[in-house]
Amino acid sequence: MRLFYSETKNVRRICFMLLTAAMATFLFTGCGNPGSQSSSPGASAGETTLEKVRREGSVTIGFANEKPYAYQTAQGELTGEAVEVARAVLKNLGIDEMKGVLTEFGSLIPGLQAQRFDMVTAGMFITPERAGDVSFANPEYSIGQAIAVKKGNPLDLHSYEDIAGHETALVAVPGGAIEYDYLTAVGVAKDRIVTVPDMPSALAALQAGRVDVITATGPSLQSTLDTANNPDFERVTDFEQPVIDGKSVRGYGATAFRKEDGDFVEAFNKELKNLQDSGELLKILQEFGFTEEELPGDMTLEELIK
Structure with a gap:
């Protein structure tokens, strides 16, 4: 009986130690910086997606291989209306490299939310329903x-x-x-x-x-x-x-971001407006078959989702 009691006591002691360690691990990982939960992969604790891509000088985009918005050429080059608009904006933000992740159109928003990429450049139409899942920049084109x-x-x-x-x-x-x-x-x-x-x-x-x-x-x-x-x-x-x-149903297309990336959207919108005011936006659109009639004018995101 003595031996049985001693082993039971040891087992209890070991179980208690393991439980204590597990609780400590849970508390340590669960009580980190709340802001880190909204950071993208590769970001430092508390670092936003914009801060991360600026630090790295590179951004990963989701696209659906649909001409003329975003597609890969036979030579493997990533291009298209939405890609080139984003490229010009990002360059002005100090981000020179774009990496593309090809996915079906219906998987773009889930992929963005799952942090497979930092933003979506696929000529995606702004709708109130989609705006419930992602944050859109202001429109860059308008078409029927x-x-x-x-x-x-x-x-x-x-x-x-x-x-x-x-x-x-x-x-x-x-x-x-x-x-x-x-x-x-x-x-x-x-x-x-x-x-x-x-x-x-x-x-x-x-x-x-x-x-x-x-x-x-x-x-x-x-x-x-x-x-x-x-x-x-x-x-x-x-x-x-x-x-x-x-x-x-004339639609307006824009780049999409995760909901928590408000600073990224704000910075993107500022440079997009500069492109439009300078006439550079129209030049980019014209390379892909768009005309002046497809410019977004003064339309804003708020007007499209109200």
Whole structure:
């Protein structure tokens, strides 16, 4: 009995010591600098994402390989409207290197929140719903929607309403893109919307006869068609812009940041305005098929999400 009691006592002592150590570890790690929880990977304790990327001179961006907004060339170069606008802004902030993380459009916001990258430069439209998940910079461009069909427009489609009114028309749209919401809002049945990873996949679906029409923003659709250079497809030139809840769906695109990166957004907006005031923003946009009509004007984030 004595031996049993002694072993039990030792076991209890050991368990108590282990429990004490575990509690100490928990308290030590759990009571650190609260601000460090909002820092991005590689940041020092209490350091914001902006401070980190300025110190490193490098930033990691998320993009979805969609022309003309953000894509990789055959030579592996990262470029596009959103990329080059961000590159010019970041250079003025002392950040010269950009590293890209390719992901599907629908994974951009989750990837940003999961800290896979520091910001998203993918020509993403500002919407109140997205603004609930991320912090947008002010808009850098404004554009409308467009559709493409097989040559001759066999189903005579000229609007989203025409797609909704047709009994069998199937439409392809990249997963997570705002066009999905517009299509359902005008009455297109969800089972007639085919989601695809990107615009090249949408065009492949049209070519294979899996869909009858594809849709995207005007510059993105035009860039896809120009790259394919296939006379079997055509853009519907008299397309009627959707009107949702009495408002035009003309969209405004911007760079997205994590919610906690307010200082980054503020610094980005300041340099973006300088680009616009100097005329440099228009020059960058024009390189990717945009015109003066696609400039954002005086539109601000607050006006778009109110």
